[in-house]
Amino acid sequence: MPALRLRFDVAARREVTDRVDEALASGALTLGPQLAEFEARVEPWVGREAAAVSSGSAALEIAFRIIGVAGRTVLVPVNTFFATAAAAVRAGAVVDFVxxxxxxxxxxxxxxxRALDRHPDVAAVTVVHIGGVISPAIHQVAATCRARGIPLVEDAAHAFGSRLDGAPAGTFGTYGAFSLYPTKVLTSAEGGILTAPGPAELNTVRRLRDHGRVAYEAGLHDCPGSNWRMSEVHAAIGLAQLERFDAATRARHALAARYDEHLSGVPGLRRYDVPAGVTANGYKYLAYLPDGVDRATLKARLRTHHGVALAGEVYDTLLCEQPYFTAQGAPPARDFPQARWFAAHHICLPLYPSITPDQQQRTLAALRTELANLC
Structure with a gap:
């Protein structure tokens, strides 16, 4: 019973191979027609025109470089993946946590x-849509940033297809960065998407992803970028996934509803309830353990006794506890009580479109048995 199973059916595999064959026949292996089609077809899902890049981390770094964060502070949620903060560091910023x-x-x-009061030099504020949930608090966060003239960057790595009050992830900030890593709800094997506030900024994104090249055919470069391109092969995989994304999302929602229906039978486990107005994409199914239950022990018992693997946490280690940031003198976890509680108490149940009802029941039965022993 794996935590995640990525499945391409026969039709999807044929679509990918046909598109790759077209690219090989044409000789256009990067920045070609597959990429252009992929960018056009993701636009309705992200709410505005977007550029595809090599990874979600690249998307974030490009956004930070366009904003111009070097030598200034970027505020980042203390509970997020290391790449969120590392992208700002690579762009020359000093990060602090919220x-x-x-x-x-x-x-x-x-x-x-409080963090804004500590730092008069804030270049950008970053929000993260944890587990595919767009927090309603983003409205207040965005208003605060607008009032101070600070760009807001959405790390929407988890949130392709998620919405808040009908508006898609990627439309709440100045920039919206998405990951297409294999664990995400939409994948291109490796890749990312970046939304921008307007045509001029989007043009800069496209130049930066190709070493600052003024035009693809030209040998002229007007800014230092990098090799942040998405290949035609990756775009072909993304297009095949995109074709099936709506159906896969409906399947995730149905599976989450089944967990909702049966989770009350698991002693001590409390589900996370998505706030009103949020349409999450089903990236993670979150639940909270009771006090005193060690998550690592529970996960080991589930694997050993039942062959059940829980999905990865989001996240179990706060950024302030990562070795890189402790070496920089990051504030201790006690300064972030809500994130510290969340990091210690949540689990993620396996949730992917090909999981069966029997596998869900097996997961719930295993949790019921082991939590009865540990509580």
């Missing part, structure tokens, strides 16, 4: 206000 709020799993507005 606590999360537990209702929408987003940036805590009060903690953000």
């Amino acid at each position: 606590d999360m709020e537990l209702d929408g799993l987003g940036l805590d507005p009060a903690s953000l206000a």
